[in-house]
Amino acid sequence: MYDMASVTDPERDEPADEPTPSRTKRVWTYGLIAVSVIAVAVVIVGLLLPGPESELTTAPPSSSDVPSSAAAPTENRVVDEPFDPKAPIPGCDTVEVPDTGDGKITSSFTTGEPSYDNPRFPWFTGPKATAMSDALRQLLPAGAELQFATESQSLVFQPITDFGDPDPMGSTNAYGSVTNGDARGSLQVVVQKTSAKVPPCVAGQLDARRVLSDATVVDVHDTWQEINGVRTNRRSAYAYAGDGSWIQAIADDAYGDNKKQNSGKIPLAIDDLVRMAGDPGLRVSTAVPAGTPAPRDECLAYYGGADGPEVTREQAARLDRVLATIDFRDRRPPPLQISGSTNNGLCTTVPAAGSLPRLDISIAGGQSPPAQERPDPTSGERTSIRRLGDGTVISMSRSFYSTAPIDDPGAAQSEMSTTVIVTRPNGNQVAVVSRSSFAPALPPAELEEIALTPGLEL
Structure with missing residues (x-):
C-alpha cells in the first residue's frame, strides 16, 4: 500500500x-x-379543513426536520383568515360549506422509497423531471430571482415517494426561495396524475375559479394563516387539466432556515401562479425532448x-x-x-x-x-x-x-x-x-x- x-x-x-x-x-x-439513502422521511400535514390544498401540499423536509425514529403526532394551534361561507365565488355555480373541524394541524411521520423511474408512476422519469424543472424556471416572471441553493431547493422536481398505496397517486415536488424587489418568500409546485374529477367549490378554499382557453380549470386563493401566532401570507393556483394533471403552484412570504422568517410580501402574483399551474410544460402527458438528462445528484x-x-x-x-x-x-x-x-x-x-x-x-x-x-x-x-x-x-x-x-x-x-x-x-x-x-x-x-x-x- x-x-x-x-x-x-x-x-x-x-x-x-x-x-x-x-x-x-x-x-x-x-x-x-x-451511501445513497433508500428511504426518506416525509412530513405529512393534514388540515382538518378538506380540499386540495390540505390534501396535496407538503413542505419539503430538511435533514434537521427528519427524526431519527418515529415521533408521536404533534398539534399546533391554527388560525385561518376569516371568510363568509355563504358568499358567492366567481366562476362557481354552487359553493359548498366546509367542514370547519377544530382548527388544528396534526403531523405524523412515515417512510417510503423515492424514485424517478417507478413503474407504478410510468409518466414520471428522470428526464421528465428535468424537462419540467426547466419549464418551471423559465416561467418565473421578470424581476423574480431564484435563490442560489442546493439542487433539491432550486425548483428541481424531486423523485416520487412510493408509500405502497393500492391506488398510487404519487406527486413530485419542486421547491425554491424567490426574491422579487423587496418581496421574499418561497415557491412550491406539486404535480401529480389522477383520474379524479375537478373538486367542488368550497367556501374558504378558493377566491375564484378560472377556465383557461384549453378548458383547464384553475382555482386561485390569496389568504393568510397563523400557526402558533406566526402569520404567513400565501397565495395559490391549483390547475386541473384534461389529461389528468393536477398542478399546484403555491407562494408565500416565508424564507430562511426552515422558513422561520416572513418578509410580509409574497414575491409572486396570482397571475404568475396561474401561468405556472396552467403551463403545458408541467403536465404529465407532455413529451420529453430527446436527449434530456435526468437531474444531477446533489454532491x-x-x-x-x-x-x-x-x-x-x-x-x-x-x-x-x-x-x-x-x-x-x-x-x-x-x-x-x-x-x-x-x-x-x-x-x-x-x-x-x-x-x-x-x-x-x-x-x-x-x-x-x-x-x-x-x-x-x-x-x-x-x-x-x-x-x-x-x-x-x-x-x-x-x-x-x-x-x-x-x-x-x-x-x-x-x-x-x-x-x-x-x-x-x-x-x-x-x-x-x-x-x-x-x-x-x-x-x-x-x-x-x-x-x-x-x-x-x-
Whole structure:
C-alpha cells in the first residue's frame, strides 16, 4: 500500500503543527463513506379543513426536520383568515360549506422509497423531471430571482415517494426561495396524475375559479394563516387539466432556515401562479425532448464542516471558469453547486471515464486545517499533514474499504480513495478526492496540483 507518510518535500515544506484530535476528521470520514439513502422521511400535514390544498401540499423536509425514529403526532394551534361561507365565488355555480373541524394541524411521520423511474408512476422519469424543472424556471416572471441553493431547493422536481398505496397517486415536488424587489418568500409546485374529477367549490378554499382557453380549470386563493401566532401570507393556483394533471403552484412570504422568517410580501402574483399551474410544460402527458438528462445528484462537500461564509452564484460562476483551465484529461466537471450537506460550500464531480477514476471537488471558506490524529492500524487509512512556506496546510490520505448492502452481503464492492485537502491561511479550503472501485486512485501529487490551482478560492 502507498505510504502517505513518505510524501514530503523538505526543500519547501516544514512539518505542520499537530493539534489535538477533533471531530473534523470524523466529519470527512462520514462524508467519504456516505451511501445513497433508500428511504426518506416525509412530513405529512393534514388540515382538518378538506380540499386540495390540505390534501396535496407538503413542505419539503430538511435533514434537521427528519427524526431519527418515529415521533408521536404533534398539534399546533391554527388560525385561518376569516371568510363568509355563504358568499358567492366567481366562476362557481354552487359553493359548498366546509367542514370547519377544530382548527388544528396534526403531523405524523412515515417512510417510503423515492424514485424517478417507478413503474407504478410510468409518466414520471428522470428526464421528465428535468424537462419540467426547466419549464418551471423559465416561467418565473421578470424581476423574480431564484435563490442560489442546493439542487433539491432550486425548483428541481424531486423523485416520487412510493408509500405502497393500492391506488398510487404519487406527486413530485419542486421547491425554491424567490426574491422579487423587496418581496421574499418561497415557491412550491406539486404535480401529480389522477383520474379524479375537478373538486367542488368550497367556501374558504378558493377566491375564484378560472377556465383557461384549453378548458383547464384553475382555482386561485390569496389568504393568510397563523400557526402558533406566526402569520404567513400565501397565495395559490391549483390547475386541473384534461389529461389528468393536477398542478399546484403555491407562494408565500416565508424564507430562511426552515422558513422561520416572513418578509410580509409574497414575491409572486396570482397571475404568475396561474401561468405556472396552467403551463403545458408541467403536465404529465407532455413529451420529453430527446436527449434530456435526468437531474444531477446533489454532491457533498468534503471538508471540516465549520460554518463558513455563504457562497454566491457569482462566486460559483467565477470558480467554474477556473476549473475550466484545469486539465482533467478530456473530462469536464459540471457547474459547481451548493453542497447538499451545507449551505456554505461548493462542490462538483468529474465523472469517471475509461481507466480514469471519479474526482470529487469541494471548496469552502472559513475552515480550519485538519487535525493530525494518532494512526489507527485497523482503519486501512494512512494520512500525512504538512505545511508550506506561506502557511498553507496540505493533508493527504489514502484508504481502501469495502461496502455491501445489508440485504445482500455477497454484493460487496471495494473502493480505493485518495484525498488531498488544501487549507489556506485565510481559511479557504479545497478538497479533491479520487474514488474508484475499478481503477487505481490518482496519485496525491496530481490531486494536490488541482487543489493548488491559482484562483481556486472563494
